[in-house]
Amino acid sequence: MNKSAQQKAAHVTTRRLYDMKQNGEKISVLTAYDYTMSRILDRAGIDVILVGDSASNVFSGHNTTLPITVDEMIYHARAVVRGVQAETGRAMVVVDMPFMSYQLSGEEALRNAGKIMKEHECDAVKMEGGRTIADTVRRITDAGIPVMGHLGLMPQSIYKYGSYKVRAEDRAEAEQLLEDAAALERAGAFAVVLEKIPSSLAGEISGMLSIPTIGIGAGVECDGQVLVVNDILGLNREFHPRFVRQYADLNTIIEESVRRYVSDVQSGGFPSAEESY
16 A cells, blocks of 8 residues: 555544544544644644634734634645645644634535635534534535534633633533534534533533534543643643643743854854854
């Protein structure tokens, strides 16, 4: 089997994620926004790369995810897809549909989802919401575009919530979330992200659905986990939620490296004779 055939055979698909849930295999998901990082994540064996609208925060410096546009998401997605294709080609690439790209009408949502899929060959799109977007999810999936749902704390609705506190702690909201999750599955979603909800509720939803749940601050009973790659690498010193586990302190490493470079340039120690032509 040649390299391209091996890559194609190994590529993670919606069916593969479904089978992982049925077999009790946990699904690993991280965000990425550029070519270099996506190459590293794919090479390291990540199952799914989410081109998150969190790029609005960690890449562009906005306070919320709301300002990022469809065209900006496509820009990031193109780079990520190229990065995956340059490595093993295994990771699935899912792209967030940004704020107001799907809320106005099902027709506009389908048009934007199609544009995202056509312009960079990603594998799926992700949308926030439950019963209110179920008809739109059905319309998009009927067109052949896989949709990942997102429930619980939904960052695109942050001004509605007024805070980033845990959602569905009371039973009334929990019952609504259960109904939303069931509606997304009926509409054809292939997976659902559960953000910042009680772990007991996440376990209840995971047991109820046949499609995988991907948790972020939702406990270990979810079928998989997702985090922002900048957070696990310690690139952001200001953001320390309890659900993030930091695996490195690249902020310090990068800063110290740059300080050494500045010092070497100022002292004339760089470049050396060996580093010159």
